[in-house]
Amino acid sequence: MQNVINGFQLNPATQLEAAFQAIAASDMQGLPFFQPQIPVRACGFQLFEHQWIGSLLTPWMLSLLVLPGPEQIWQRRAVGEKLALILPCGNVRFTVGEINGCGQYLASSLMSPLDNHLSAEQALALAEHTARMALSLPVVDSSAPSNPGRRALFRLSPGN
Template sequence: MTTGIRKAAFQAPRPAPAEPISDNPAARLEAMYRRIWLASMRDLPFVNLALSVEAVGFRRWQAASDPTSSSGAGPYGEAAPRSAASRERSSSDGLLGDWVGAVITPWFINLFIVPGGGDLWSDRPSGERCRLVFPIGPLEFIADDDASAEVPAYQYCPLFAPPGQFASQAAARAGAMAALNAMFGMPDEDCPRPAAEADPLLLPARRRFLRRVARR
């Protein structure tokens, strides 16, 4: 009997190396998802019509410089975070890091990584998962790419899909920023919240996110 390694019936082709995006990708992501919203999503029954497309909190971030914990190490592509001082040295050396932020749409709220020339990003076939380590701990991201899109390559971590628990764009924005601040280990007071809104579903957003991370 011949033995061998079992392979999936379909494997997505490995994409061409992603071109780093030098400017903040928020506007490109908003244009891309507004186009998708108008073309194919706005009539679906599960969308939250209180929400609109918005990219929030995008900043550059570097992975670890230690080669034993680089983005290509381990079965999930784990990468450990650098200290703030290390990231500052990287910026002064011209290694500005990849873009990390969140995108809000009427059908999801996700964390995103977009290539910016740093060492957090690694090229992966569409649908492949990789685990990256941030101050909060490891998070699993899913690769996606479309060579013709406004942002040809990105990786995303689902937060809320669909985001039906948010009653307004302000609530969704605050929930996304709470998740980002938790991911980067920032204190609660650094998270902007809408002054005139006391949405009870918004207040546990950070705790729900932390529980989701703990289950991974």
């Protein structure tokens, strides 16, 4: 077993979907929280600071994932080890995971198990929005009062 993990030159979404679909087709189907109407889908994967980041939807969970990007080399870590990363959305806690066909990755569980009332369409939309929101900067106007009243609004002028 290598001590390093080489980065993915191309978007890893297809490989992630194949690897987690294999798990869905075998190990997970008999479990009570498995929702067969929910597809396995890697959503919104894109490069951020030279790493691939996106969300992974399966019939049992929704997670934010980070994998090494092109020309990146990660040191192998113990599966289950915790790491905190600073993303545009804020600090996010990840756990090291590993799966055949993809190697090691970082995962932050967002919903596990999935809400029983989610339709496939709702779950896919949630996964897409999650991937986009993780890399979105918070919108804050630091010059605006935290609780602007009518008078405070009049005191704000362009350029201040």
